[in-house]
Amino acid sequence: RLTPTVRAAITEIAALHGITADLDDPGFDVAQLLGKLGPAASLVENTVRNSSNPTMLDAGYKVNVIPGHATAFIDGRMVPGGDDEFHATLDRLTGPSVSWEFHHREQALTAPVDSPTYAKLRAAVERFDPDAHTVPYCMSGGTDAKQFSR
Known part of the structure; x- marks a missing residue:
């Protein structure tokens, strides 16, 4: 799943590396392209798909007692x-005997890369540094933008 922002970022980063990325080609493989981008891949690799990581576990109260739940x-x-x-x-991975719920949930935000705001930002950067490359960016973590978007 490539959002418009991530598509634009991948296309522009690839072009800066001299790589043509046809994201609409049915055989396009994002992982293969990321492998060609070297360190620049870290700018987009966490934004091309959903991700989940177990960070806290709680089960049992004693070493020799099998926990009733976790x-x-x-x-x-x-x-x-x-x-x-x-x-x-998550439903497919956990199966029907596991229930889950959100502890904290925020909606992922995106801003259009073809907006007047982005065009002005790009123009300002290029005015001060004509050799600069302004590339759209999708942050995989949280920001204050969610509060300002309300």
């Missing part, structure tokens, strides 16, 4: 528009 906390990062896919994947 609780796990998962840090889930969803790309903008990826909520349904994230839910379906």
Whole structure:
């Protein structure tokens, strides 16, 4: 799942590396392209798919007692528009005998890369540094932008 921002970022970063990236080609493989981008891949690799990582586990009270239940906390990062896919994947991975719920949830945000604001930002950077390359960016972590968007 590549959002418009991530698509633009990948296309521009690839071009800066002399690579043509046809993201609409049915055979396009994002992992293969990321492998060609070297250190620049770290700018987008966490934004091309949803991710989840277990970060806290709680079960049992004694070494020699099998726990009756266990609780796990998962840090889930969803790309903008990826909520349904994230839910379906988590349901499939945990199976029907595991229930889960959100402890904290924020909607993933995105801003259009073809907006007047982005165009002005790009123009300002290029005015001060004509050799600079302004590339759209999708942050995989949280920011204050969610508060300002309300």
